[in-house]
Amino acid sequence: MNFNSLSPGEQVEISLQPEWLRRLDAWRGLLARCTLKPSRKNVHALRSQTLRLRVALQQRLQEQGADCAAADAFLRWNKEGKRLRRVLEPVRDADVYMVRLSSLRSRLQGTEDGATQPNPRCLREISQLEGRLKRQRQRGIGELVAVIEDRGKRLNRSSKELETALTPHMPIWVHSTAPEALRIFAELTGELPNLNAGNLHEYRKRLKQARYLAESSATADPLAKRLAAAFRRIHYAAGEWHDWQELARKTNRILPGHGKQDGLLRVLEALAEKALHRALGQCRRCTARLLKNGGETRPLPPRKPVVSETGLQFDSESHKVRISR
Secondary structure (H helix, E strand, C coil), X not given: CCHHHCCXXXXXXXXXXXXXXXXXXXXXXXXXXXXXXXXXXXXXXXXXXXXXXXHHHHXXXXXXXXXHXXXXXHHHHHHHHHHHHHHHHHHXXXXXXXXXXXXXXXXXXXXXXXXXXXXXXXXXXXXXXXXHHHHHHHHHHHHHHHHHHHHHHHHHHHHHHHHHHHHHHCCCEEECCHHHHHHXXXXXXXXXXXXXXXXXXXXXXXXXXXXXXXXXXXXXCHHXXXXXXXXXXXXXXXXXXXXXXXXXXXXXXXXXXXXXXXXXXXHHHHHHHHHHHHHHHHHHHHHHHHHEECCEECCCCCCCCEECCCCEEEECCCCEEEECC
């Protein structure tokens, strides 16, 4: 795959306004559904869409400039969004870990390949761990529903204020986000050139911004589509490793006799190690394809903060909005 076939400096115009309005409306719908039915699908979608909106709107404000009213509206909504994501996290984590354990159980029982011999100890410990995760999820759901019921009106109000304040600053036609997504990726690669178990999770979290930016232009810009596909591969591979690693840590903490050679901990550690090698390999391959320039990987220079005439400042280092009064 040749990612140099399109210059990252090309400006592909895409329609924005209907899309971001639909996303805000869909976000409010997810908020309501999570109160009535906090299913795995709804919880994950709400958490993901909150971050996607933050990344997309912050980027557009950065490009277009905005007055203090729009910046304040964004900051209020973003503050509520961060609180919401924090309360969604334990539920989302429990759901992801239970899916991993269900898959592992199938493998240990031989129902996936028909060849694996059952491991009674591991199966027993999987059931124990699942019990703890189900209780974690139940507690998390109680807190989530309480927070949405307590702050739901504020969350909806802040999103509508944001919509009203941002509309004048969101032209229907804007440039593709592919150049900015590639810049973030290059900058991140320059900061973390040697990925390992100690920094891969941080790399994955920070790569989300580049991924979501690329995905927002993927339907109209071939370069953005290719970037989004590459970033998703990295994201999924690193996420699989992190899930197995965290499950191993939980097992080490909460299950008695976890040091047994035939216990669940050893299985999870082995899976985490294999997933780490796959993830690092995926990162290396994508980096070579995306940033290759004369046989070398050369990160782009960091961009300086943008300050509009109205005093709205976006810091590319912290990815935060600041207002100069």
